[in-house]
Structures are given as C-alpha cells and as structure tokens.
Amino acid sequence: MVKSLVDSPELSPKTSRKLWMAAIKLPMYSVAIVPIATGTAIAYRDTGAINWSIFLTFLVSAILILVWENLCNDVFDAETGIDVNKAHSVVNLTGKKNVIFAIANICLLAGISGVLAISWLQQDLFVVSAIAICCFLGYIYQGPPFRLGYQGLGEILCFFAFGPLGVSAAYYSQAKSWSVGSLAAAIIVGIITSLILFCSHFNQVADDLAAGKKSPVVRLGTKRSAQLLPWLCGVIYAITIAAIICNFFPIWTAIVLVSLPIAWNLCTFIGENHDQADLLLNCRFIAVALHFVVGSGLSISLIF
Known part of the structure; x- marks a missing residue:
C-alpha cells in the first residue's frame, strides 16, 4: 500500500503545488510533440501539403500515449520501491496506485483509437x-x-520509439512513402529524446543502486557518463550539418545551431557537478530545453 502525500499535514499548499507540477511534467510533453511535428514538416517539404486533421489527431494521440507511459512508469516504479524517495511521483502523491494505472490505460486506449482512425x-x-x-x-x-530499463536499455528503447518509429510514422501518415531526410531527422530526434532520459539518471544513482537498476550512469559512473555527453550532443549537430550538405535538409535547418549554448550549458553543468546529486535534480529540464529548441528549429526550417 502506497501512502498518500496529498493529505500529509507536513505538506504546505505551496509545496503540494510544486510537487504536482513536477509530477505532471508539462515540459516533458515536447517529447511527444516533436516527433509528430518533425515527421509532418519533412512530409510537407517533400509533398507541399499537410493534412491538418491527421496531424492534429496524431498529435493528441501521441500526447495521450505519453501520459500512459509516464503514469505507468510511476506505477511500476512504486512496485519495485525505486521511487520511495521521489516525492513528485503521482503514485506517491495520491497513494492510489490502482486508480492511476486505470487512468493510464484509458489514456492508452484513447491514444491508440486516434491512431487507428488515421490508419482506417x-x-x-x-x-x-x-x-x-x-x-x-x-x-x-x-x-x-x-x-529492460533496469538493465540499462531504456535509452536504446527510447531512441527507436521516439526517433525512427515515431518520426517515420508521422511522415508516413502524411506522405504514405519514405525518405532519407525523414530518417536523418528521426535519428536526431531519437538522440535528443534519449538524452533527456540519460540526464535524468545523474541525480538518482543512489536510489538506482539500491533498487538494482543498472542505468547507463550507474554502469559507467557519473564521471565517464558526463564525459560522454559532449559526444552525444556533437552527433546531433554533425548529422544536421551532413544532412544540409547532402541537401536532405534546407540551409535554413542551420537554425538548429542556436541550441549550442543550451548544449554547452548542459554538458558543463553536469560535467562540473556529476557527483552532486542534489544539484542535478533539474538537469533533465536543460535536456528538455535542448530537445525543444532542436526539434522546433528542425520543424520550422523544414516548413519555411
């Protein structure tokens, strides 16, 4: 039985609001929006048209499916005990694991129904x-x-789900075909999405170790993981520049380079504080900002 934090007498209304905002993770929903927007933008570049009803249906469906995944992750983490110190878990806040699981599955059914409608x-x-x-x-x-996230495979699963599969599905929903440009964009989106998950491990190494979760940061150690970050960010920009040179992306896609200061901030902040868990609680949101700016720059440049 999970104890609810909502009715805790020690929890002030202000603290409760902050915990709920952290639990809802509104900025994280760019993770659902960017693959659909990017795939649609590339299709527009290739076909010159956008089916807005399909785009909006796909967008809402993707958000609902991500709600399902986020809520289910809280439920499954509550079962293993890894979230015992995570006050902003929805399950910990409400103490109603079964209700949260039911809401999650309703969101999944609604999201899949929207995608089924597109296929129909x-x-x-x-x-x-x-x-x-x-x-x-x-x-x-x-x-x-x-x-499989407990075996350190979460970033790989995330890469394929939000990159090659997500972007390609959005592209195909508009163009009903394939393109090398959509694959290049899918790889970029997959990497920047996995980067958010990778950065989220730095502040929870102790809890991961206690629960037996072998995240990449646990396996590599915080120092080597921090040293890997600049290389991962570098791949994003290298693929972007290569795609522009090969004319898969227009020259305007170079607008993605405006995200370099965010990437620099992310790499230096984690590099300097890689072993200071209390300072790294919100580093994932720097990664979310990087994800949003790169994804927005990619989509906007492909449309305009």
Whole structure:
C-alpha cells in the first residue's frame, strides 16, 4: 500500500503545488510533440501539403500515449520501491496506485483509437503498426516481467520509439512513402529524446543502486557518463550539418545551431557537478530545453 502525500499535514499548499507540477511534467510533453511535428514538416517539404486533421489527431494521440507511459512508469516504479524517495511521483502523491494505472490505460486506449482512425482513413496499417511497436517498447522499458530499463536499455528503447518509429510514422501518415531526410531527422530526434532520459539518471544513482537498476550512469559512473555527453550532443549537430550538405535538409535547418549554448550549458553543468546529486535534480529540464529548441528549429526550417 502506497501512502498518500496529498493529505500529509507536513505538506504546505505551496509545496503540494510544486510537487504536482513536477509530477505532471508539462515540459516533458515536447517529447511527444516533436516527433509528430518533425515527421509532418519533412512530409510537407517533400509533398507541399499537410493534412491538418491527421496531424492534429496524431498529435493528441501521441500526447495521450505519453501520459500512459509516464503514469505507468510511476506505477511500476512504486512496485519495485525505486521511487520511495521521489516525492513528485503521482503514485506517491495520491497513494492510489490502482486508480492511476486505470487512468493510464484509458489514456492508452484513447491514444491508440486516434491512431487507428488515421490508419482506417488511409486504409493502411503502417501507422498503427509502428505506434503499436512504440507502445510495446514503452511497456517493456519499465513493465513486468521485462523491466529492460533496469538493465540499462531504456535509452536504446527510447531512441527507436521516439526517433525512427515515431518520426517515420508521422511522415508516413502524411506522405504514405519514405525518405532519407525523414530518417536523418528521426535519428536526431531519437538522440535528443534519449538524452533527456540519460540526464535524468545523474541525480538518482543512489536510489538506482539500491533498487538494482543498472542505468547507463550507474554502469559507467557519473564521471565517464558526463564525459560522454559532449559526444552525444556533437552527433546531433554533425548529422544536421551532413544532412544540409547532402541537401536532405534546407540551409535554413542551420537554425538548429542556436541550441549550442543550451548544449554547452548542459554538458558543463553536469560535467562540473556529476557527483552532486542534489544539484542535478533539474538537469533533465536543460535536456528538455535542448530537445525543444532542436526539434522546433528542425520543424520550422523544414516548413519555411
């Protein structure tokens, strides 16, 4: 039985609001928006048209599916005890694990229904099949009996779900075809999304170790993980520049380079404080900012 923090007499209304905002993770929903926007933008560059009803349906569906994944992760983490010190877990805040799990599954059904509607309209099963695989990857990340995130495979699953599968599904929903440009964009989106998950491990190494979770940061150590960050960021910009040179992206995609100060801030902040868990609680939101700016720059440049 999970104890609720909502009715705790020691929890002030102001603190409660802050915990709920942290639990809802509104900025994190750019993770659902960017793959759909990017795939659609590339399709517009290739076809000169956007089906807005399909785009909006896909966007809402993606957000609902991400709500499912986030809520389920809180439920599954509550079962293993890894979130025992995580006050902003939705399960810890409410103490109602079964209710949260039910809400999560309602969101999943609603999200999948939207994707099914797109496939039905197009009389093509690719989009719903790709998103079904994304959901499967999302489940085996934390869900029993797999819990592959505990083996350090979360970033790989995240890369494929939000990158090659997510972006390609959005592109196909508009163009009903493939392109090298969409693959290049998918790799970029996959890396910047996985980067958020990677950065989220730095402040919870102790809890991960206690629960037996072998995240990449646990496996590599905080110092080597921090040293890896600049290389991961560098790959994002290298692929972008290469795609521009090869004319897969327009020259305007160089606007992505405005995110360099954010990448620098992320790498230096974690590099200097890699072993200071209390200072790194919000470093994932620097990664979210990087994700949003790179994804927005990519999408806007492809459209305009």
